[in-house]
Each structure stands twice: as structure tokens, then as C-alpha cells.
Amino acid sequence: MTLTVLFAASDANWQAYAEPLRTALAAAGLTAHLTRNATPETVDYIVYAPTSPLQDFAPYTRCKAVLSLWAGVERIVGNPTLTQPLCRMVDPALAEGMVEWVVGHALRHHLGMDRHIVNPARIWDPTCPPLARERPVAMLGMGELGTACARALTALNFPVTGWSRTPKSIPGIPCLHGAEGLTQALSSAQIVVTLLPKTPDTENILNARTLSLLPKGAAILNPGRGALIDDEALLSALDTGQIGHATLDVFRVEPLPQDHPYWAHPRVTVTPHIAADTRAPSASRVIAENIRRSEAGEPLLHKVDRQRGY
């Protein structure tokens, strides 16, 4: 039987994915027709990104799963027409890219690189930074990506404390949770990384109150979601020096508008949503594996819990 797989994402996605997806589906032993146009009632699976015009999932009565191309599903999870199982993208290459961005920018702040990269006065100040083992890091969010980053930073001797909303136990990484745990994690962190999903509970988790808990001069790295940060509060904390620097990869509006104060702030570095990119070949293998599992009656990977929102 030939499966009908509807590709509902942007034109650019189609160009990147058509070939790798067909290859991955065949490699998984599936006979599938991958298409951008199909009668809704005939569709077996939907490969989805919110850049698609598809917003009403009700007519897709035969559809067995919606497979997101994105790790973040906040733009689809609340859709009331979506009754089919929804799977997040957990691309192994995405975690690799995220680890590289987080470790790279953590080391950049740790070593104080910027004063050497831009040094028109030719200042030679051989004061050494402390060692990474003397630089506490708080990792807010201990899902696949947060855990991978925490492990990589730990391997470089950074003392990493993980934090998540609900209790987690991860070998080798002390983990805190809940409101009290957040206060404790922030109270000593010189670098804070935000890698939480966007949910009503995590929106503005870095705000005037929580930013004030940090030691003066702490650095913020946000490769997670723009909405995790109260932008006004962060700008105020940067103005006073309470926060020494923020390197931000994600924003409430993207591309970041040209007149946004982040662009001009001397203590902010903007990176253009590049921390973690889904890579077509590895992401296609994840999607094909989930279709194979579904057809074989095996549990889906990375299925979204509608209650939690991720």
C-alpha cells in the first residue's frame, strides 16, 4: 500500500526536504507518495511547519500523525482542529549545532573575547580570566537540547546547574526545579542559558525579579525562544550593568526589526536564529522512522503532550 505523505511547509523547506525525505522514506522500507497537494481525506501523514498555510486539520480524517519540522511546537499545539498525534522534531544535528552555539558563546563570555576582537586602543592586558571551573552556569531547560549543552559545558569543567519546571534526575548534573530551585540556580550563575520550550509557564521567565537574583554582571545566552525573556526588563538590567551582556538568537519578532533597541545596545549581541537549524538529511530520517513506527504499531518518538504544551 502506498502511503500519502503531505508536505505542508514553505517553498524553501520543500526545496531542501523533497529529495532527502524521499530517500529516507525509501531507506525505511516505506512505499510513500510525498506531495504538496492531496485531497485531505487521502492523507496518511502530514510533515508540517507553521510557515504552511495549512491551519485546519479537521478534514484530514485519515491522518495518523502530524510530524513537525520544528523543535518548537507552540504555534501548532494549541490549534483546536488538531486531534491527530503531534511529534516534535528532535534532530540529532540540531542538538549538535545548539551545543556548538552554546559552548562557543559561553566560552566567548568566559574568556572576555570581545575586548580582544575589538581593541582599537591596542591594549595589552595579560590578566587571565578565571578557569571555567570557577564560572557557574545555570541551564534553564533540561530537555534533549539543554541536557546536551549541559553535558558539553560540564566536560569543559564549567559547574553547571540544570533547572526545569518539574524534577529531573540527570547523572553528573545537579538539577533543581520549581520556583525555589530557580531562585537557587540563578543566585550564583555567572552565565545563564535559556533552553526552555515556550509555554504559559515559561513566558517571561527572565524578568525584572529573576534577573535581579543573578550576581552583578552575569551573561545571558538565549538560543531557546524569544518569549522566555521580558525584553524591557532585560534592557533595563543591561543599562544598569546588572546584566553584563546578552547574546540572543531568538526574538518575539523575527527578523529582529531594524529599530529594535537590541541592535544598538553595546551589551547585546544579536545572532540571526542560527543556534540550531534543522538539517534536512538527519531530520528526514527522524520523520521516516516515525512513519515506520506508526505503520508497525510501535510508539511514536517525541510525541507532544498537549497538557504540557511540548
Place this chain on the structure above:
Amino acid sequence: MTLTVLFAASDANWQAYAEPLRTALAAAGLTAHLTRNATPETVDYIVYAPTSPLQDFAPYTRCKAVLSLWAGVERIVGNPTLTQPLCRMVDPALAEGMVEWVVGHALRHHLGMDRHIVNPARIWDPTCPPLARERPVAMLGMGELGTACARALTALNFPVTGWSRTPKSIPGIPCLHGAEGLTQALSSAQIVVTLLPKTPDTENILNARTLSLLPKGAAILNPGRGALIDDEALLSALDTGQIGHATLDVFRVEPLPQDHPYWAHPRVTVTPHIAADTRAPSASRVIAENIRRSEAGEPLLHKVDRQRGY
């Protein structure tokens, strides 16, 4: 019996080391008199840095070892008056600091951070860099420091090829050696790290010929010794774009003179000899351990081979 340990280094060194060294000597069970002034014939051990005026070791007839505070010994190893055993500093904290500098700047080049750190035109270009697994690195020098850096880069998926003058076998890291091996290592490296000792064989190892072997646009990281690079050849290769960027921590003359072309070159980042600093507490423990070994008739750690020069 009380040992006389002469501290022959700078005033700044004395301020940093007097207390940690006394602590470490006592902790090693040694009864020692640590001093900056002693009759040469009474001295049992010399703790040494080339910033000391001491250049004639002949009068130190009872001295059982000269213990360098520095990892590099090229400014003392050729001293004809030095007949006592000489030990390099191999400080565990020094390797940690070196790994942080090398991994941090490798990731900086890999991720193309500079165009985000300095971005007055507010350019939002979400083109992702390749993954580290697609960015070959050549590590020239596979001693303690080079090996530690190669391991840390390998853990982040960079394909690292080690190179040393003589054959080495290091689990998990392909190692080349000799002139042919150097050609092979450089031919594919997008990032080259120079962590060789300075010897007549390694001086100017990066020169017009070897720089031309690299793929166009490769980055150079030199936290080793200034003399490993032919400065004129590097500047020419930077001018043509054959080398995309050089981040240099060590120079033939330090501090780097204010009129040196490296300061002004848009493709050069100068860091002020901070890649690896000897840290007094851990370095003091290494020195005390070597004195304990010598007194107990055990072999010295990190003894310099006068033939090889390190």
C-alpha cells in the same frame, strides 16, 4: 634537614608564589627554606623563570634540579652553565586554560561569531554554519597541551588530525608526523592550531610554503610560541585571503609593539599571552612534588631532554 629552595623569578612571581609554594612544600612533607637570596653553594633547588637576573648556574654546585615556572624552556635550555636537571612546568590548570582558549576561539571561527559581534549594518542573515563535524582541524604539536586540546575538540565532533615531528599514537586521534605528514595534515585543515615547543626544527613551521598548502580561507590559532610563525609570510597570506583569519596569543616580542602590523590588520585578533597562565596553587604542588621525588630518589616529572630542547 632543611632544604634551601631559591626562588629566582620576577617580583610579581614572588608575590603570587611565596605563600602557595610554602603551603605545597609543607603539604609534601618537606622542611624547606624558601628564599629569594641564598649563597649559591647552599642552594638545593632553584625555582626559575627567565624573568630572573640569574643566568649563571655554575656556582650552584649543590643544586639538584632547576624547576621552571614556565612550560616553555627555550630561554634556559641552551644555557651552557646549566648542568643540573631541568624540569618544565606542566600545570594541570595550564592545560585547562589552554583548552578553554583553543576551543573557544575554534568555535568562534567555526561559527563566524565576529560578524555578529560587530554588525553595525544590523544584517540578519540566517545562513547556518556547517556542523563542527564538517570542519577539519590540524593540531600541530601533540604534547600534553596539544593532546588535551585535540581531545576537547574531538568531543565537540571536530575532525582533528594531530601532527608531531616524531610518530605518536594517541587513541581516538589520527596522528601524522614528519614533513610528508605535515603536508597531508595542512591540505584539508580549515583551522590550524600551533602548540609546538620552540626548537630549531619548529621555528617558522608556518611559512609561505606551508601556509599555501591550506585550503583558502583557513584560520590560524597560535597559543604556542611566536617563533612558530613567519610573520611576514602570514601577513602576506592574510592580505590575499589565503588565510581568512589569525588569532595570535604569542609573539616574538611581547607585549606586541604598538606599531606592529598585526594590531591593525582586519584579519588578525591579538590576545595578550593569556591562553595558558600558570596558576600558583597548582603549579606550586607540581614543584613540591618534584622536590619530594628528588629527595626520595624517584624520577623527576617533566624533565627536559637537552637534545630535543623540551
